[in-house]
Amino acid sequence: MKDLIISHVKDVDGVTPVILMNLWNKNYDCKLLDVHEMFDYLTELLTTDLSIYEHIYVVDLTIPQEIYPLIEQSEYRSKFLVFDHHETHEYARVYPYVTLNIEECGTTLFYQYIQSQEFITHSGLEEYIKAVKDLDLWTFEKNNNLLSPKLGSLFELLGEKRYIQEMTLLLQKATKTFTFTDFQEQLLELEEENKKRYIDKREERMIRGILPNSVRVGMVYAEKYRSEIGNELLKRHLDLDVIIIVNMNGGISLRSRSVDVSKIAYHYGGGGHVLAAGIGISEEVKREVFQRLLKGEINIEN
């Protein structure tokens, strides 16, 4: 019988459970989703015939609270196994098929589960899994895990499908230590240089300012590498409390080493964690900026 795995499309933690399904030699269907797609997808899924599946795994994704009653009523309830680590998923603790642990990541929770189901691992894979956790929980600097940021870069370069393929091939061979192919190493080297150039250029154009609560901020416009930029500029500018990265398409990111940026973000209509938070940019503001740039001389049509 087949399994269905539903996991997070956006990062290494989300796609690694799919790699593990490959290594486990499972016959499965896979759906990679972003968090905001969960409601519609699961509502639809729960109206379809799921009898072909033995297990339905949901990993690294928060199931909306309103969906749980539907699972509870479903005849396929016993097929569900959920593994997640997001604080916002707390309400799911009451369901016996949900494993929630904010000290782990989606991948490690799923990995622990398959090991309890007699999955055989090897030390190369152990090393890889550790790096995924350090990357997802952003503990790789503290733990000096050099592999984590490389996995993140490779994921960005390859995209989810190719990343899954290449990592499956790499991890299928039992190895003592995890090693990239020569080609992957070359890609990563180029990407590292590219990233450094990108951050240096943004730094040159950083705008400094002071918020009403005397918090000193540095602001850059950037579309890529927001966490890396925040991290690096905080290190390079010890006089700044917060780095603000503005991406007109993706929104505003706030990064800090000590100031609670979730409060600042909340004040401006956003939210997030203590040291990393975000604020959206409305369509209206995007239009206003465009209007301002053209000195108010344009009639915006739609």
Ligand SMILES: [Mn+2]
């Ligand atoms: Mn995760």
